[in-house]
Amino acid sequence: MQKLKVGIIGAGRIGQVHAKSITYHIPQAEIIAVSDIYIEGAKKLAEELGIPNYYQDYHKILDDPEIQAVLICSSTDTHADIACEAAQAGKHIFCEKPVDLTVAKIKKVIDAVNKAGVKLQIGFNRRYDHNFAEIKRLANAGKIGRLQTIKITSRDPEPPAIAYVKVSGGIFLDMTVHDFDMARFIGGEVEEVYANATVMVDPEIGEAGDVDTALVALKFKSGAIGVIDNCRRAAYGYDQRLEVFGSNGQASAANDTPTNVSFIDETGNSSDKPLYFFLERYMQSFTDEMTQFIDCVVNDKPTRTTVYDGLEALRLGLAAKKSVEEHRPVKLSEIEG
Amino acid sequence: MQKLKVGIIGAGRIGQVHAKSITYHIPQAEIIAVSDIYIEGAKKLAEELGIPNYYQDYHKILDDPEIQAVLICSSTDTHADIACEAAQAGKHIFCEKPVDLTVAKIKKVIDAVNKAGVKLQIGFNRRYDHNFAEIKRLANAGKIGRLQTIKITSRDPEPPAIAYVKVSGGIFLDMTVHDFDMARFIGGEVEEVYANATVMVDPEIGEAGDVDTALVALKFKSGAIGVIDNCRRAAYGYDQRLEVFGSNGQASAANDTPTNVSFIDETGNSSDKPLYFFLERYMQSFTDEMTQFIDCVVNDKPTRTTVYDGLEALRLGLAAKKSVEEHRPVKLSEIEG
């Protein structure tokens, strides 16, 4: 079998995760080049994994006719431009989320991808998480019945640096975007958003024009309702849960923990807190989303998470932002799409 | 010790619960009369528990100078009037929730109670539930830290009869009222309410002008936020949970179940669903609230749940109703108080 030739653009934390998934777990593909504007990072990763080429300039990857697919793992502000170029170069694309913080640029990517006829998968990895995928399976199997209420808990162990907060687009575009995608994954299209938001974690976040604690109420087109609960800092760690209520029953995903040990003494029963953060909690999902992407490219299947999903999650984020600014429920149709 | 002499007005389901609590568990009090407009009910309860007097007309209870305290367990529409009369008669009052469906009548009760200098405790029994009381204890002890988010899950196993729905005042006054009180119990005063509501369980409920599935987003005066999730029918039973997130940690109350047995075979691991409904789930809390009421009267302490708590829970219900009608967040200050 001929292996799919892959290039990775961006050798940071998430680029390394995907590079290892392909090298260790996906025999149908091989990485033949990696680039990073910080070339030492590219070199280090290339050496560690035996990747034959490394570059500073990602164009060398796009220009390599051998390379069939690229993974865009660079900083968010570069995603859309590189994706357009990659599409023009005829490469299939795996693009980290968010595609961009503006609707306009995502639509350019949609156009470029459609025109080139290449595949694009967005890195909404949580759809591949063992727990959430199982709930989706239960829903698809009709076990839950007609969906009534969807509740998403998504709290980080600690806030990002203030410098990052300032360029992040705000909590709804940066953090909730994953939860909006989860809401759509389980409940379908959303019609309306209402957000309560506050600064409870760190006043500096407020001074930076952002919020750190939020509740987003959702109305789905199906008639179902939902809520997303976010916080930039949960003292007890990374809290990633989902509850789905329907006419037949309710499915819920608890957090994953390092061990299943409990210890009980005169002070009570104690057990582990959740796995520390997304690299620990979602490692399995990163491998599975990459396996899925390679499979879609190799076997010419449609990707399950497209740039359209990236667009809709962004629009929900923009609607939530508008809801806070205008202190009212905002219909998704009010957001350019 | 001289026992406190109690009269019970209303010998229905909840009247019977309180009568048994006093007879079996509260040695400081004794029931010396019971009334019910359906006198056979009063007679049956009197015989079962050895209560010396039973009447059709509750005025006989109010007129009995020996009786020091009354429990108002009649239908909701009679609560306020009887409470006013009881206050005028100098009786201490335990009144089932809701006091009334209008602010005006509750304010009359407040006036009457203040004027007469009698005690009044509202039957917000959930404050006495072992699980919720433990969370309150953790909050008071500073374990949770500064409160950030409060999430209340409150779903019934089955909707009431349509005839009842029509006179109930709607889900927010009838069902959510308990959850509004829980929100205030844990989080203090609420400033603003936004409600999403829909008919997912039974179209007849919609035809009766009510909703059966709702999410109420809350803003507390403290800056904390919250959400109440209601449904008139959960296929899996009575779902009564609470999660409280704060700067130091998170406390959550799971449902109580009939047994702690799990059975595992090749199809998976199975265990009990929640206790069936409020009589099963909250029996301990009914006994404890009554113990507390008797203690307040006998030892001249202020009651922990006053008619003011009844008023505020009603106002929150009215605000939620208005929020649905006007499709916007509603400040509590917009509601007459």
Place this chain on the structure above:
Amino acid sequence: MQKLKVGIIGAGRIGQVHAKSITYHIPQAEIIAVSDIYIEGAKKLAEELGIPNYYQDYHKILDDPEIQAVLICSSTDTHADIACEAAQAGKHIFCEKPVDLTVAKIKKVIDAVNKAGVKLQIGFNRRYDHNFAEIKRLANAGKIGRLQTIKITSRDPEPPAIAYVKVSGGIFLDMTVHDFDMARFIGGEVEEVYANATVMVDPEIGEAGDVDTALVALKFKSGAIGVIDNCRRAAYGYDQRLEVFGSNGQASAANDTPTNVSFIDETGNSSDKPLYFFLERYMQSFTDEMTQFIDCVVNDKPTRTTVYDGLEALRLGLAAKKSVEEHRPVKLSEIEG
């Protein structure tokens, strides 16, 4: 309906429990007399519950022709003699466990009961515990399949006073006797016993000729095997669990706890330890066993836990004792029966 007239012999802790069960929860019966060698105890209980007669001498109860059933709740050394006298007096008998510490005296009770044709129920209350009864139900329903292994965990929060240890007959007759009955309840007759025993909790228990930590391996007549794990002091409280493994699956009962609250902070996830001791954990079972006894008498049904069950549990205790003394497996057939 004519109520069953009951007399209670022994107004100590367990006598009070049964007295309250009948007074508050069993309308088919009424207590008309209570006796205690410490007459103040009998008087106090009589006054609290409105029992019309109290005596120092239990013969006054046996001599009262109105009394149809007696509860023997006096000290263990008096159980057998009183049971024989009660049988001769034609009273139905509820007798606390153990009936006696010798086979000979229990056989006298069997003879007396058979001769008189009265009913006798032994206070093996754990058969009525909601968790263990549910496992029995699963076993009877065939869910577990052919039983393979039965594991009983039974650990006390603290050892009894040394003075009591000295007259208790030792851990196997005093504490394990309940577990032997549970083993028989679930697994049927036992054929052989092997016990490992040691002193880990308190050297004084060893000096008193007893052990405080033990493991008893069981062979059932059915071919199944089992183990009982005892300790006189578990630092974390009263540990009462059961696991039953069969060809189709496994059922297990976890401990009951005061609340279902969990609290999680940066140090981990914590929840309640088990309910403190037998009065807290088994209160429901005490009420249910008494309800069952009254029902058997009133409706002339055979009792579910007979003096024969008391005999067999004692013989298993004696076999375990012999196993430790002789350091070998002991067949139940080696014990006089």
Place this chain on the structure above:
Amino acid sequence: MQKLKVGIIGAGRIGQVHAKSITYHIPQAEIIAVSDIYIEGAKKLAEELGIPNYYQDYHKILDDPEIQAVLICSSTDTHADIACEAAQAGKHIFCEKPVDLTVAKIKKVIDAVNKAGVKLQIGFNRRYDHNFAEIKRLANAGKIGRLQTIKITSRDPEPPAIAYVKVSGGIFLDMTVHDFDMARFIGGEVEEVYANATVMVDPEIGEAGDVDTALVALKFKSGAIGVIDNCRRAAYGYDQRLEVFGSNGQASAANDTPTNVSFIDETGNSSDKPLYFFLERYMQSFTDEMTQFIDCVVNDKPTRTTVYDGLEALRLGLAAKKSVEEHRPVKLSEIEG
């Protein structure tokens, strides 16, 4: 850094597991040869992982002066001989369990290893399992206090083929050997063993001279007691649990499951059964034990699981076998050591 050169003898299931651990997760080592008497297996693994050499004859690995360490993953009957040869060839050794089914041959390995001064680590992978390692950590930290009782549950989802059963040495040498090592890992040296054993799963296992369901009671030298519960087939899957009771508290490890999802409907609450079998449950431990072995060799540390541990686990198995045959407790000192 110079990578440690490793050769793998045996390219079966467990050989493949270790080969992947080294290739994907252990940068300090590289596999330069693999052998298998079924050479196609060696070839396939070599190609998959880019191992430069593959052989039918393992002597080619022992003869390669470049190779510093070998992993013995061949069939059990060859372990001891190959280990002796490897030691003589000056190779460090990772040897799968059991080393051998006879004391005599293990002692030869001990002699060979001591003489050659090479390291040997036995594949008792469960010591590296996240759950059991955490319990060990709690014990070492003094949280559990003085150990009183150790309970090991170890049940397989299905029995091996009868052909394998016949050459396996019996359940105690083949299956319980892991549990004996766990008992020693947690509780230290064992003094005496008593085993109850029966055929409950498959009569063919009995006809093959083996048993399929067993309970082994243990006395530790420390005075603690313990029990191991084995079954060749648990209908609900691979049951691998541990409970450790001490003077300060109790630690217990629950099973790992594929997801943390629970689903509740009118029939009850359901969740996953355990991960299917050892490859699923213990994959993390296989990687961690290999990481540890490579670290011991590279950094010249003593291995944590030596051939002596293999010997003692075997002797405990032989003692359990003798206990069943002679129907009595057997001291470990009765077994040649």
